[in-house]
Amino acid sequence: MRRECQVAIHLLSILIMLSSCSSTKYVPDGAYLLNKMKVSSEGEYRDLNTLALRSYVRQTPNQRWFSLFKLPLATYSLSGRDSSLWINRALKKMGEPPVIYDSTQTQRTLSDLTQQLLNEGFLNARVEASEKKHGKKVDLTYLLKPGEPYFVHRIDYAIEDTAIARMLSEQDSTKSIIKAGMKFDVARLDAERKRITKLLSDSGYYRFHKDYITYIADTLGGSRLIDLTLRLQEYQQPDMTTMPHTRYWIRHIDHVSGDKNDPRIHLRHHVLQECTHLKEGEPYSATGLQNTYNHFGRLQAVKYTNITFSQVPQTDSLDCTVQLQTNKASTISFQPEGTNTAGDLGAAASLTYQNRNLFRGSEVLSIQLRGAYEAIKGLEGYSNQDFVEYSAEARLQFPRFISPFINNRVRQNVNATSEVSLLYDLQDRPEFHRRLLSAAWRYKWSFPNRNDRFQLDVLDLNYVFMPWISSTFRQMYLDNDNTSNAFLRYNYEDLFITKIGFGYSWSKNNTALKTNIESSGNLLSLGAKTFDAEKDEMGHYRLFNIAFAQYAKFDFDLSHSLQIDNNNQLVLHMGFGIAYPYGNSNVLPFEKRYFSGGANSVRGWTVRSLGPGKYKEKDGRINFINQTGDVKIDLNAEYRTKLFWKFSGALFVDAGNVWTLRNYEAQPGGQFHLKDFYEQLAASYGLGLRLNFDYFILRFDMGMKAVNPAYEIEDDEHYPILKPRLGRDFAFHFAVGMPF
Numbered sequence: 001m002r003r004e005c006q007v008a009i010h011l012l013s014i015l016i017m018l019s020s021c022s023s024t025k026y027v028p029d030g031a032y033l034l035n036k037m038k039v040s041s042e043g044e045y046r047d048l049n050t051l052a053l054r055s056y057v058r059q060t061p062n063q064r065w066f067s068l069f070k071l072p073l074a075t076y077s078l079s080g081r082d083s084s085l086w087i088n089r090a091l092k093k094m095g096e097p098p099v100i101y102d103s104t105q106t107q108r109t110l111s112d113l114t115q116q117l118l119n120e121g122f123l124n125a126r127v128e129a130s131e132k133k134h135g136k137k138v139d140l141t142y143l144l145k146p147g148e149p150y151f152v153h154r155i156d157y158a159i160e161d162t163a164i165a166r167m168l169s170e171q172d173s174t175k176s177i178i179k180a181g182m183k184f185d186v187a188r189l190d191a192e193r194k195r196i197t198k199l200l201s202d203s204g205y206y207r208f209h210k211d212y213i214t215y216i217a218d219t220l221g222g223s224r225l226i227d228l229t230l231r232l233q234e235y236q237q238p239d240m241t242t243m244p245h246t247r248y249w250i251r252h253i254d255h256v257s258g259d260k261n262d263p264r265i266h267l268r269h270h271v272l273q274e275c276t277h278l279k280e281g282e283p284y285s286a287t288g289l290q291n292t293y294n295h296f297g298r299l300q301a302v303k304y305t306n307i308t309f310s311q312v313p314q315t316d317s318l319d320c321t322v323q324l325q326t327n328k329a330s331t332i333s334f335q336p337e338g339t340n341t342a343g344d345l346g347a348a349a350s351l352t353y354q355n356r357n358l359f360r361g362s363e364v365l366s367i368q369l370r371g372a373y374e375a376i377k378g379l380e381g382y383s384n385q386d387f388v389e390y391s392a393e394a395r396l397q398f399p400r401f402i403s404p405f406i407n408n409r410v411r412q413n414v415n416a417t418s419e420v421s422l423l424y425d426l427q428d429r430p431e432f433h434r435r436l437l438s439a440a441w442r443y444k445w446s447f448p449n450r451n452d453r454f455q456l457d458v459l460d461l462n463y464v465f466m467p468w469i470s471s472t473f474r475q476m477y478l479d480n481d482n483t484s485n486a487f488l489r490y491n492y493e494d495l496f497i498t499k500i501g502f503g504y505s506w507s508k509n510n511t512a513l514k515t516n517i518e519s520s521g522n523l524l525s526l527g528a529k530t531f532d533a534e535k536d537e538m539g540h541y542r543l544f545n546i547a548f549a550q551y552a553k554f555d556f557d558l559s560h561s562l563q564i565d566n567n568n569q570l571v572l573h574m575g576f577g578i579a580y581p582y583g584n585s586n587v588l589p590f591e592k593r594y595f596s597g598g599a600n601s602v603r604g605w606t607v608r609s610l611g612p613g614k615y616k617e618k619d620g621r622i623n624f625i626n627q628t629g630d631v632k633i634d635l636n637a638e639y640r641t642k643l644f645w646k647f648s649g650a651l652f653v654d655a656g657n658v659w660t661l662r663n664y665e666a667q668p669g670g671q672f673h674l675k676d677f678y679e680q681l682a683a684s685y686g687l688g689l690r691l692n693f694d695y696f697i698l699r700f701d702m703g704m705k706a707v708n709p710a711y712e713i714e715d716d717e718h719y720p721i722l723k724p725r726l727g728r729d730f731a732f733h734f735a736v737g738m739p740f
Contacts, residue, residue: 023062023070023098024136025077032101034061035137039113041144048144054565056112057142059105062096063567066641066651072096075644094644101138113142119186122146123219150184153225159232161244164200184226189215192230204247204283206309206318207235212245248284251317258306258325266326267301271361274400274412275299278320284309291448296324298399298415299362303327329357346374346387364397382430382472391425401443416445431473432492437463455503457518462497463546464589488666491590491625496548498524510561521550525583540584549589553579559740567642573740575634580661587664590625594632594658596682599733600740601634602654603703604684606731611658612670613680616710629658631672633681636740638688650688652701655681657709669710683707684731685721690738697737705729 027033037060039050054060062073076095079088110127117125124147132139155178159165177192197210216229234242255272257265265272275295277288289307296305306323336349350370358365374387401411402418418441425436440460446453469478469492477488501518525548527533528541540547559573581588597605609617612629634656643649657680659672686703705728706721716723 022077023073027098027100027136032133032136032138034059034099034101034140036139037061038139038141039144040141041146043146048146050144051563051565053113053116053144056109056116058109058112059099059102060566062099063642065643065649066639067564067568072644073098096644101140106140109142113144117144117146120146121149121151121184123150123184123224124148148224150219150224150226152178152180152182152184152228153220154227155180156227156229157232158229160234160242161232163244163247164205164232167200167203168196178228178230184217184228189228196232198286200245201284201286202288203285204249205245206248206284208245246316248311248316248318250278250280250282250284251312251315251319253278253280253320253322255322255324258304258323265324266329266357266360267299267324267362268360271299272322274408276322277412284318292322294415294448295412296322300364300399301326301329301357301362327356330355346372348372348389358396362399364395364399366393366395366397368393368395376430382470384430386428386430388428389426391423393421393423395419395421401445403443414445414447416443418443431470432466433468435465435467437465451508452504452506455501455516457499457501457503460497460499460501462499462591463495464497464591465494465546466492488625490587494546495589496524496543496546497521497589497591498548510563512557512559514555514557516555517553519552521548521584524548525550528584548584549581549592550583550585551579551581551588551592553577553592557740569640571636571638571640571740573634573636573638575632575656575740577632578661579630581630586662588630590628593628593630595628596632596634596656596658597731599699599701599735602656602682602684603652603686603701603733603739604654604705604729604731605682605703606733610656610682610710612667613657613659613672613677614669614709614711615667616669616712626667627658629667629670629672630661631659633657633677635681638739640690646692648690648692650690650701651686652688652703653683653685653706654703655683655707657682680709681707682709683721699733699735699738701733701735701739703731703733705731 023035024033037057039054039057041048041050062070065071072095074095076092076097079091079095082088106129110129113127114125117127126145126147128143128145130141130143132141155176157165157168159168175195177188177195182188193210193213196213197208200208212233212235214231214233216231218227218229219225220227235245236242253276255265255276257263275292277291277295278285279288292307293305296302303325308321308323309318310321311318331354333352333354334349335352336347338347348370349372350368352366352368354367355365356362368391370389370391370393372387372389376385376387396419398418399416400418401414401416421438421440423436423438425438427434427436438461441458442460443456443458444453478492497520499518499520501516503514503516505512505514507513524543525541533541536542536547538547542548555575555577557573557575559571562570562572564570577594579588579592579594595608595611596602597610598607601607602610608627611627615627617627634654636652636654636656638650638652640648640650657677658670659677659680660667660670661672663671683706684703685706686701688699688701690700691698704720704724706719708718708720708729711718716725720729
């Protein structure tokens with residue numbers, strides 16, 4: 001304990017030393033380091049979004065790690081002035097030079113902030129800047145004085161084009177974004193311009209753009225009321241004369257190849273028609289044009305799309321040309337990877353063949369062969385210590401709904417994928433050999449201009465069988481009357497899992513939501529009861545003399561990010577899952593049970609080493625079975641900060657656990673009880689380092705236990721945050737991607 005405290009004190013001393021380095025070392029005489037910057041407001045409308053207004057500030061201070069320490073500036077200041085030395089060059093490259101205060105940028109910021117307040121309806125707004133100098137540093141404060149906002153009193157329309165005026169009055173009278181009585185807001189006025197422009201562009205007005213729409217605002221004397229006039233001008237010709245806007249119609253659509261060496265388009269005619277959202281004989285539509293680009297862009301067979309229009313002379317007709325260039329149909333790729341399952345290091349490699357246009361409809365066929373090896377630690381009494389896995393998977397994706405119940409209109413207006421897959425997985429461990437045969441059919445879809453996605457697993461069949469179990473493992477755990485082997489035995493028997501499920505996800509701005517519900521075995525159970533099938537000695541129905549699982553499962557995941565500034569953010573996450581075995585099952589299949597600990601859960605514990613409840617591990621060789629449950633709760637808070645180059649850091653606090661819904665003898669203390677489950681929430685804290693390469697992120701997290709529900713007598717085991725021990729309470733995690 002004393003040694004660990006000394007290490008912590010030493011690290012803290014280094015941090016303080018770096019932070020206290022002369023930050024003004026490279027500030028010239030007569031200049032000032034911009035030390036702090038603040039945006040605040042006064043008056044009745046002090047609830048202005050000052051965080052958003054900070055984006056208009058042209059000069060901000062040096063970056064602070066975790067909003068506290070200017071370590072990048074301190075690193076830069078550690079360097080010497082002799083640039084011929086590599087250490088000085090390295091420190092300057094890793095660090096950040098001081099931000100020298102520029103009063104010209106302050107004046108420009110004052111102008112920008114004032115203009116933004118005017119745009120938000122504060123027409124009498126003023127912004128002042130105050131400087132507080134100390135030594136060679138300056139603290140800068142922008143004080144917003146918005147005053148009282150102005151409101152729209154009346155809205156008039158001056159539409160010079162009678163045909164458009166008629167269309168807007170008939171189709172659009174109730175959809176306007178601007179209303180009498182609203183606060184005067186330039187952003188809403190511009191949104192109304194865009195809305196009308198989109199409406200007209202989707203109704204055939206090919207050459208219309210939002211600059212034809214302007215506003216006239218008159219303030220009423222002695223009040224904060226504004227009379228607003230929306231003016232829509234006629235089309236201006238090159239000779240500056242005006243005429244009514246022309247409504248254009250699509251006369252002909254032609255699909256051509258963009259490959260000069262191959263004039264043929266390798267896509268079926270109905271696929272081209274389905275992806276083209278412009279129709280012959282109908283008005284031009286800007287949304288139809290964008291949807292055409294989007295649908296062709298979804299096809300993996302298509303490399304690029306270019307759509308052009310030409311006006312038929314002396315008419316209001318357009319000819320449309322859709323130019324497509326297709327990708328190479330077949331590819332082969334090789335992917336090596338490192339593995340780390342429960343701390344056992346290993347390697348894996350996969351070989352993938354892919355055909356992007358199997359039936360000339362951009363159907364994607366993928367065939368993957370994968371092999372993996374891990375050296376298992378801590379096993380005794382077995383002939384080898386190796387884990388070997390081989391798998392073969394075939395997956396066929398259709399970029400549309402494949403179903404007789406879906407009409408063409410739905411197919412065209414929904415971004416959908418139909419997928420069928422087949423997997424065979426072979427796992428050889430020292431204790432047993434396990435095989436998995438899986439077949440699935442699912443749909444995935446989303447709607448244009450929406451933020452949600454859907455997935456329907458129509459059927460997901462899994463057959464798990466155990467061709468070999470070592471005599472050592474069988475004698476120690478499955479056939480040993482001194483162990484609670486009923487729970488274990490279920491997880492080492494052949495099993496059918498017939499899953500159906502539905503998933504929904506939604507994301508917008510800084511919030512993401514994912515839910516999923518699934519069930520298994522209901523149809524098989526109904527069939528067995530209908531035909532009065534016999535049960536085995538355990539009271540279970542069997543299919544082909546193999547038991548089948550029956551359960552229901554629900555998962556919920558929510559995360560939200562709070563942006564503090566450009567370099568710092570706080571991310572909050574909550575995850576909840578519950579699964580209940582019933583009917584033909586007393587225990588959930590191992591693959592469907594929840595586990596806690598690891599890189600994406602409570603990071604003070606290694607994977608599958610926490611829970612259920614206050615259960616304390618008895619035998620490390622089978623904890624991957626015993627430390628699982630039917631209910632899971634995850635609560636996480638992570639403060640993320642940008643460091644330097646591609647490095648970012650994080651401070652995190654995690655809480656959670658898993659529980660069982662039934663009282664299993666092999667998992668004492670693991671059952672969920674509403675009255676006291678919160679007392680069994682484990683907690684941890686720690687810090688992390690991320691290396692962001694844009695296309696993937698390497699993550700290193702170091703967690704420490706804070707509250708451990710699996711304790712016996714000693715208080716320091718219950719609350720290790722009070723008396724931490726690295727050997728007992730520390731966990732290191734390496735992962736790819738963010739935890740949530």
